[in-house]
Amino acid sequence: MKFPDFVRRNIPLAGYSTLGVGGPADYFADIKRIETDGSESEDYHIREAKATFFVSVCEAHKFAKENGLDIFVLGRGSNVMFADSGFRGLVLHMGMSRVHFQNDKLIAEAGALVSDLVTLYENGCGGLECFAGLPGTVGGAIYGNAGCFGGQFWDIVEKIMFFDGEYFRTLKKRPEMFGYRWSIFKDNPGWIIVEARLKFKLKDSGQVTKETKRIRNLRQSKQPKSPSVGCIFKNPAESTLSAGLLIDLCGLKGKRIGSAMISHEHANFFVNLGGAKARDFIELIKIAKSHVLKKFGILLKEEIILVGDF
Ligand SMILES: Cc1cc2nc3c(=O)[nH]c(=O)nc-3n(C[C@H](O)[C@H](O)[C@H](O)COP(=O)(O)OP(=O)(O)OC[C@H]3O[C@@H](n4cnc5c(N)ncnc54)[C@H](O)[C@@H]3O)c2cc1C
Structure with missing residues (x-):
């Protein structure tokens, strides 16, 4: 398979999520800004043609399409959890970061x-x-x-x-x-x-x-200092109580599976105490959902994005 030079193979994803869990991506593309003539133009269409990150996005997309690969677009990874088995497609890491x-x-x-x-x-x-x-x-x-x-x-x-x-x-x-x-x-x-x-x-x-x-x-x-992905669940529309408070009222703060734990500081934050696996977090998610459903009749919905096979 021929692929663009900015696409790499078998890249561990744990370091690309603030939670610090997850296996490798089969393909990984870093999309970066490289200044070229015209990329500073205020005219959007001139920049589109000149700025290389636009070209990289197109090339990476074409590569994935031609090879039947799924694409996952990744920012800072502060709202995603990657599966322990990783991702069998192309991760597009959006690294272009100019602000003006x-x-x-x-x-x-x-x-x-x-x-x-x-x-x-x-x-x-x-x-x-x-x-x-x-x-x-x-x-x-x-x-x-x-x-x-x-x-x-x-x-x-x-x-x-x-x-x-x-x-x-x-x-x-x-x-x-x-x-x-x-x-x-x-x-x-x-x-x-x-x-x-x-x-x-x-x-x-x-x-x-x-x-x-x-x-x-x-x-x-x-908020806790240990690695997390922020709030695991959305606040439920059918309650005036937040998801965190509902989990707290079920007595689940400090509940632990392996090295994954429901934070003592904020029950909607699940933290990695070091070496946790995605499957540990999935287990905690199931526990929190079933307790809240049993006690309050509310089905919590995930805010975080799960990537890969769970
Ligand atoms: C300590 C901590 C505190 C947090 N506090 C808050 C908070 O107060 N409020 C809140 O809302 N969230 C909070 N979060 C969650 C998170 O920071 C936000 O949801 C954030 O906006 C996610 O941005 P990201 O770049 O990390 O996205 P990622 O986690 O990389 O991706 C999240 C989703 O966005 C998609 N995505 C990312 N970039 C693009 C793109 N360029 N094009 C298309 N799709 C894209 C991804 O495909 C994925 O589905 C917190 C997280 C942590 C770790």
């Missing part, structure tokens, strides 16, 4: 870390404070409409550039395109987000700095 200002907007490539956007407060760039400490990328935050401390990521989205498998297209935000931990990208698994235009509010940088620190401290005081 265009007039009063922010243009961020899909692999840019949300935490890097937040630090733009030095420029008086407000409206992003609630995302302080969110470990994912712009692509991941758009895909799952990440939300925290009173905000959701689509609040700041204006326009998204994505690859639909054949063409690069743009999408202007409309209300029906997003919801609680959901976006239109979840209904279109083949779409690959490459870039987004985001809005911000010009604010006093001292004020933004203060609020960003407050949120970061709040997050640190509530």
Whole structure:
């Protein structure tokens, strides 16, 4: 099989998820920005033709299609759990991460870390404070409409550039395109987000700095320090109680299978105490679901994305 030079074989995935579990990917492509003439252009179509990450996305996609491989698009891996047996397809790791200002907007490539956007407060760039400490990328935050401390990521989205498998297209935000931990990208698994235009509010940088620190401290005081993928379950629509509280009320904090444990700090965070396996987390997920169903009649639904054979 002939494959592009940026595609590698048998790459262990544990290091590409904040949970630190998972076997190898058969194929793995790092999509990076390499500057070429014209890639700085403000004209989207000129950049599309010139910036090599656009070319890499197309080439990797073509390679997968020609060889009948499934594709999994990976950001920071802070919301995914890979199977112990790994993934029998091509992982597309979105590493392009340039962020720049265009007039009063922010243009961020899909692999840019949300935490890097937040630090733009030095420029008086407000409206992003609630995302302080969110470990994912712009692509991941758009895909799952990440939300925290009173905000959701689509609040700041204006326009998204994505690859639909054949063409690069743009999408202007409309209300029906997003919801609680959901976006239109979840209904279109083949779409690959490459870039987004985001809005911000010009604010006093001292004020933004203060609020960003407050949120970061709040997050640190509530969340465990051991490796995790954030909240395992969505908050159920049929209850005013959060998924974490429901699990806590079942007395499951500290419940352990192997080295996977339901956190003492936050019952919706399951942590890796070192050397845990994906199957241990699956067992814990089953336990939490069955206890909450029995006690409250509520079926919890996973927020995290499971990749591979479970
Ligand atoms: C300590 C901790 C705290 C967290 N706190 C929060 C929180 O407060 N609120 C919250 O909502 N989440 C939280 N999370 C979860 C996670 O950080 C977010 O869901 C984040 O937005 C995921 O981004 P990512 O880049 O890591 O995505 P990944 O985990 O890499 O991927 C998640 C999904 O997005 C898809 N995806 C990623 N990039 C693209 C792309 N370019 N195009 C198409 N699809 C793509 C993937 O295919 C996958 O299905 C937390 C996680 C941790 C570890």
